[in-house]
Amino acid sequence: MxxxxxxxxxxxxxxxxxxxxxxxxxxxxxxxxxxxxxxxxxxxxxxxxxxxxxxxxxxxxxxxxxxxxxxxxxxxxxxxxxxxxxxxxxxxxxxxxxxxxxxxxxxxxxxxxxxxxxxxxxxxxxxxxxxxxxxxxxxxxxxxxxxxxxxxxxxxxxxxxxxxxxxxxxxxxxxxxxxxxxxxxxxxxxxxxxxxxxxxxxxxxxxxxxxxxxxxxxxxxxxxxxxxxxxxxxxxxLSKIQETIVVSFTNLTDTLYEQISKEWKNIKRIEDSIQFFSSDIKSDLSVIILKCNQAGLAITHIDIQKVNLETIFLSLTGKQLRD
Ligand SMILES: Nc1ncnc2c1ncn2[C@@H]1O[C@H](COP(=O)(O)OP(=O)(O)O)[C@@H](O)[C@H]1O
Ligand SMILES: [Mg+2]
The missing domain is CATH 3.40.50.300 (P-loop containing nucleotide triphosphate hydrolases)
Incomplete structure (x- = not known):
């Protein structure tokens, strides 16, 4: 029992x-x-x-x-x-x-x-x-x-x-x-x-x-x-998103964020950082760094966060819990 x-x-x-x-x-x-x-x-x-x-x-x-x-x-x-x-x-x-x-x-x-x-x-x-x-x-x-x-x-x-x-x-x-x-x-x-x-x-x-x-x-x-x-x-x-890659920059502007968001569907801006939601970090990380470099963004810090309820919700609904 x-x-x-x-x-x-x-x-x-x-x-x-x-x-x-x-x-x-x-x-x-x-x-x-x-x-x-x-x-x-x-x-x-x-x-x-x-x-x-x-x-x-x-x-x-x-x-x-x-x-x-x-x-x-x-x-x-x-x-x-x-x-x-x-x-x-x-x-x-x-x-x-x-x-x-x-x-x-x-x-x-x-x-x-x-x-x-x-x-x-x-x-x-x-x-x-x-x-x-x-x-x-x-x-x-x-x-x-x-x-x-x-x-x-x-x-x-x-x-x-x-x-x-x-x-x-x-x-x-x-x-x-x-x-x-x-x-x-x-x-x-x-x-x-x-x-x-x-x-x-x-x-x-x-x-x-x-x-x-x-x-x-x-x-x-x-x-x-x-x-x-x-x-x-x-x-x-159940979550497709398994990691959130948080990249911080010295020179993030609205225009640059817009440019990146055209190339990467699941992202979110928080002040000078962008969160990239990833289902396969091994392949995504290098692509993200490359795209940021090509856009002229200067990276200061990269942090990798494991799946949590926020990303599970995003993964299931396509929306952020805090919208
Ligand atoms: N008395 C009511 N009359 C009409 N619509 C209502 C009423 N109470 C809640 N709703 C609607 O029902 C839905 C669910 O509301 P609610 O149960 O209060 O959600 P939550 O508690 O998760 O914020 C919402 O779309 C809300 O606008
Ligand atoms: Mg309520």
């Missing part, structure tokens, strides 16, 4: 905690999801990575019962979302993209409010609130009104409120956008702890670094379709 990474907990790795099949969503004329399918195992940290407008929030919102799908089926912790939404909801904690808190209430009272929506007995709820405030480094500020909090602190309370009923599954929709590095690091530490303890986590992001760092498996979503899914290693093996 196979187990999760956390062998001590003996969680069977084969059972699907979440199963999404042929999920579609239309908003009037916009086809936001075009029949996506994926399975997430118990204890897995699953990342949904894609650019703005890909369909991440729509997916998470449907899975959280906030939004009705147009078609498809979802099973969460053994329950059919359509038939048993209440049972599904008991098992999930949701951190939406837009923070929802009462600004005129203290952090403590916000947590009391959100916690009371679940059937947690008051004495137990109070204990959990204290525990959670400590976990997120906010015990000392618990009686201050949320409107005095920074964006990062609000986000921490927002995540805390999703954990009070001890859900088996946590859904998070781009939780680190626009927050300070200190809060971001604290959130990462908490997520790593929850993951180690066996929580199933679904995390959407458009930051490839986050997906690379945390996720056991990643689904790459674009234009309402999952275009690839697997572990990072599995995704790397």
């Amino acid at each position: 196979a187990y999760t990474k956390n062998n001590k907990k003996k969680i069977p790795y084969y059972c699907n905690m979440i199963s999404v099949s042929n999920l579609s969503k239309k908003y009037d004329s916009v086809e936001a999801l075009k029949g996506i399918s994926f399975n997430i195992k118990q204890g897995e940290f699953f990342g949904l990575l894609g650019p703005n407008g890909a369909g991440k929030t729509t997916t998470i919102s449907i899975m959280s019962t906030i939004l009705e799908p147009s078609g498809g089926t979802i099973n969460i912790a053994g329950f059919d979302l359509k038939k048993d939404p209440t049972e599904c909801k008991k098992n999930i904690g949701v951190v939406p993209q837009e923070i929802a808190l009462y600004n005129d209430l203290s952090a403590y009272d916000n947590l009391m409010f959100w916690g009371s929506l679940y059937d947690v007995p008051t004495t137990e709820l109070k204990l959990r609130i204290d525990e959670t405030l400590k976990l997120f480094g906010l015990s000392e500020r618990k009686n201050d009104k949320v409107k005095t909090y920074s964006g990062g602190m609000k986000r921490r309370i927002n995540i805390a409120s999703a954990l009070l009923h001890k859900p088996k599954i946590l859904f998070m929709d781009e939780p680190t956008v626009g927050i300070d590095p200190q809060s971001r690091n604290l959130i990462f530490e908490v997520l790593e702890k929850l993951h180690k303890e066996g929580m199933t986590i679904v995390y959407t992001t458009h930051y490839m670094e986050e997906a690379e760092r945390f996720c056991d498996r990643i689904g790459i979503i674009d234009n309402g379709e999952i275009i690839a899914q697997g572990t990072l290693e599995e995704l790397k093996s």
Whole structure:
């Protein structure tokens, strides 16, 4: 029998905690999801990575019962979302993209409010609130009104409120956008702890670094379709682009860049450097150097970077993730 990474907990790795099949969503004329399918195992940290407008929030919102799908089926912790939404909801904690808190209430009272929506007995709820405030480094500020909090602190309370009923599954929709590095690091530490303890986590992001760092498996979503899914290693093996050759120059101009881009399809300019995306470095490197020399470009530095999620995305879609 196979187990999760956390062998001590003996969680069977084969059972699907979440199963999404042929999920579609239309908003009037916009086809936001075009029949996506994926399975997430118990204890897995699953990342949904894609650019703005890909369909991440729509997916998470449907899975959280906030939004009705147009078609498809979802099973969460053994329950059919359509038939048993209440049972599904008991098992999930949701951190939406837009923070929802009462600004005129203290952090403590916000947590009391959100916690009371679940059937947690008051004495137990109070204990959990204290525990959670400590976990997120906010015990000392618990009686201050949320409107005095920074964006990062609000986000921490927002995540805390999703954990009070001890859900088996946590859904998070781009939780680190626009927050300070200190809060971001604290959130990462908490997520790593929850993951180690066996929580199933679904995390959407458009930051490839986050997906690379945390996720056991990643689904790459674009234009309402999952275009690839697997572990990072599995995704790397799908990529045509295997290396990025980054060449820096002393005299790169718009005209020279244009000239080079006519001769080399997959390139990107970053200030005084050009990134050349390559599927065969052995043959490409010498050609690139030759073409740059012929164009009169003076090379100062060459750096070779291995395949990553950015290049995998480019390779699969022909677009840059950060466009
Ligand atoms: N309420 C809505 N009405 C119409 N179109 C919407 C609505 N919400 C999202 N969309 C569209 O659906 C697509 C997916 O959006 P969304 O799920 O928010 O993507 P993401 O979270 O990946 O940025 C986009 O084209 C977006 O403009
Ligand atoms: Mg979104």
